Amino acid sequence: MTDASIAGAAPEPKKSSLLVQDARTRKRNAAEARFRMYGLGAVCTGILALVLLLASILSNGLSSFQQTYITLEVALPADKLDKNGNRDRAEMAKVSTFGYQPLIAAAMEQKMTARGISVEGLSAKDAAGLVSKEAPAQLRNFVLANPDVLDTTRTFEFLASGRVDGYYKGRVSMETAQLDKNISPEQLQLADILLEEGTLETRFNWRFFTAPDASGQRPEAAGLGVAILGSFYMMLVVLCLALPIGVATSIYLEEFAPKNRITDLIEVNISNLAAVPSIVFGILGLAIFINFAGLPQSAPIVGGLVLTLMTLPTIIISTRASLKSVPPSIRDAALGVGASKMQSVFHHVLPLAAPGILTGTIIGLAQALGETAPLLLIGMVAFVREYPAAPPEGFFDPASALPVQIYNWTQRSDPAFVERASGAIIVLLAFLLVMNAIAILLRRKFERRW
């Protein structure tokens, strides 16, 4: 190889103007422009899909944050509600909700006569049908809690029945009411009159977030209280178990474990676990936590344990990735001044990896929050109206979960539950949004330090 042959291999420099693009440059620029268009197209498709999804959910679900209420003055006669007159709660409890139903009918009738309202072809009983079937129970609970109110007249706000509520949300109309055995056009006329004079009103629905689920006949009373509490308890369990176990596992595997067959095997299996369908974790939970360990069904502790198993691989993988991304020179620096392995990890590596670990954990939690399938298998679908107690006992009480509640509501026949389910989806999405926002904030906060 002589110098001459090397010089011969290089092409002669061509003389050309920089002001004129040659064919090659034009082609390259065209390819770049095309690629940009593809990218832009992909982004637009994604945004369009998101907008459509959100629009459909919001248009269906936003109305669930509004609810129609009817205000009535109800007389509470002691001779009907406490026959022996000694205000003994155990005795008073013998009067069932059927005993309270006539009081509401009477209150409605009285209101109508007092205001001189009458609708042709509407009986007093039908007029009372405007009020939710939940109302007698509400009345009874109030009386049992405050026995002194007997023999007085009190003002109550009752939920309007699901159909009346639907009438003001556009779900029910005079035409559909004609075919509906749960509501008649006359009842709707009465509702309109009551709305005008202020007895009936539609306003923000706090109960949607606090009330427990209700039966299929009372969509107006159904709320997310138990589901939100159940989901919250499960997230607590997941956070308290998955974060320390996941981070400890990752640190051990990444920083301390020798690289050999066994650790390779563990690594492969962790990646495999991340890909296991979530329903399999449900079966595992059913077999181990409920059948073998004897933990109660429908309990947040079991749900939390199952979701922990599901979240662990996600947390481990993201934690290891962020530990790996810490430059090795930092470890060398720490070891070089005589820090122990553990000091180098805890003083230098972990703080640098923290944003990644937190993001991974929160994304894992968000995944767990939205998970439905495994919860179905461990009995979280049960119809639960009792709030679980405060932790730690509450972890063992039956509860529901947000995604399961959504699934549950979509199964019900009453169209009012479509609105409820969409509303619950909005709540779930809001929680996820908040969690992601927290992840971003934490990331910012930790990264801004240097």
Place this chain on the structure above:
Amino acid sequence: MNDMRFTERAVVEDKKIAAKGVQVYYGSNHAIKDVNVDILDKTVTAFIGPSGCGKSTFLRCINRMNDTIDIARVEGDILLDGEDIYDAKVDPVQLRAKVGMVFQKPNPFPKSIYDNVAYGPRIHGLARTKADLDEIVEKSLRRAALWDEAKDRLEQPGTGLSGGQQQRLCIARAVATSPEVLLMDEPCSALDPIATAQVEELIDELRERFSVVIVTHSMQQAARVSQRTAFFHLGELVEYGETGQIFTNPEDPRTESYITGRIG
């Protein structure tokens, strides 16, 4: 002047580190081949040699930093004050507190300048009070010729310094733990001539108390700061002796070609 110092030193020839038959393998790559070398106390020893000849590798053997590389395998004995540092009973952490190191690439912690320097003294419990620690930090930064530039920004991140300043910060960090031996892997490769002169002054000063081993690609630097020089070539220690003798009258033809610029 320089020569006089050599003879002075030759009188107090007590061995600080003795390496016998050291072999290092990276997997199947034989990076250090049967190196025997005695490093003297209170002396600056320079390692010179072409790139990739194993200077850094051998340096990392002396404070067992090669332990952190999975594929690295070290054979042979290295004695520090007569004790085998590869003995099973030796805790590398304790060893590294005695044998400090400045790496080839500056690697400050992503913490404040103060915390960078204070980290070593803190974990070794060298300072009782905050005032003690402040004093150690100031002294170390002064020795590394960084104090004037850093004194007003001690709370700012060490990673925000320029490359040369970062290297001096790493030197300050290594000096702060008062090691008995200081290993420096091309400490001046990112420094300007003024900072280089300051670091060389520091090295000369450290020699009063420590044994310093410095890897360098600059012949002039090796000649200026060291009393002894070791020339490595392809993993072998070709020649080791007094700096003056290596530079003026090398025994091995390879040493001569390297110094005169024919291998490299």
